[in-house]
Amino acid sequence: MLLGAHGRRRPGTGEEFWQYRPAQATDEARLIDWRRSARSDQSFIRDREWQASQTVLLWVDAAQSMGFASRGMPPKADRARALALAVAILLLRGGERVGLAGLEVPPRSGGIQLLRLAEGLLAGQGGDYGAPDIRGMMAKSRALFVSDFMGPFEPVETALTRAADRGVRGALLQVLDPEEEAFPFGGRTVFESMGGGVTHETLQAADLRARYLDRLAERKARLSDLARLTGWQFDCHHTAQSAQSALLWLYGAMEKTR
Incomplete structure (x- = not known):
């Protein structure tokens, strides 16, 4: 790259x-x-x-849903932040101007900027689910959005469409836990969002598996279609997978957007 x-x-x-x-x-x-x-x-x-040099803005979902982790797995938020910072290191070393989407960490170059980015990524959490922040995105810049994208789809669609209208191109990386992919639940189960805003109890969790997996596949397809229509790249990464493989994909995806 x-x-x-x-x-x-x-x-x-x-x-x-x-x-x-x-x-x-x-x-x-x-x-x-x-x-x-x-x-x-x-x-x-x-x-x-x-x-x-080019300007690259990062948005990493800080909503509470990103705090989920099944047994033995890292929280999705930890993997998302680690990948975003790894990309930022390489971009900054290459002379790019990197910042966080929003207005808190404007894009700059130089080694000290990495500390600002790390502090910004660790600052606070939002509600149950997050949506990309496109404030501060300049025309013709590049962007990276990292999230589980498990919340309402419309805010994601709106943000990406508006970014594309400004000539911004980039990559979407969906980060999921293995349990969110496999749905290994059966019998009586209480499902609750990380923030406690959504709760559902069932006596036969296994009966929900097929419908859940269908909706998850539909969400991935919508994200992929949205990325294709706006000139972005899309991929899904599981926290059980090597972070290196996701980083290699991000390198290639960001190169395609330049």
Whole structure:
């Protein structure tokens, strides 16, 4: 993946060759490419491609649903923050400007910014479920949204559509616990949201499994379709899986959005 300065497909300051152009009277002699000029009766300037750093905004769901963890698994919030910070480290090392979606941690470059990002990601929790925050997103920037996306779908759809309207492209990473994928429940079970706002009791939890898995598959499909329609990338990661595999996917996904 190419991090840091990215080509803008026009001449300017950079390290990559862009094109040869005929020298003009205003060009300094030191800029002339004498090897290329020797093959013709005209002098030529070797232009380089204009390169500039990009702005990347991170949104990591801090809602209470992200605190869920089955036995032996890390909380979804811990995995989501770790992945976001790992991506931020590489982006900052590459010279990108990285910040948090919202207004608390504006995008900046440099090593000290990583500390600001870490502090911002650890600050507080919201309600039962979260929705992406697109405040502060500049046109043509990039973004990464990390969440379980288990709450109402409409706020997610609205946020991503508005971001796409600004020319923002990025990646959606859904983080789920293995129990949320397998639904290994049977008999009498009380289901309660992490914040206590939603409670459901059943005597035959196994009877709900097929409907639950159908709705989960439908949610994933809607997220995938929404990402495709807006030019974003989508993937689902389980906390039982290696974090490295998710990080490798994020590298490729963010490169595709540049």
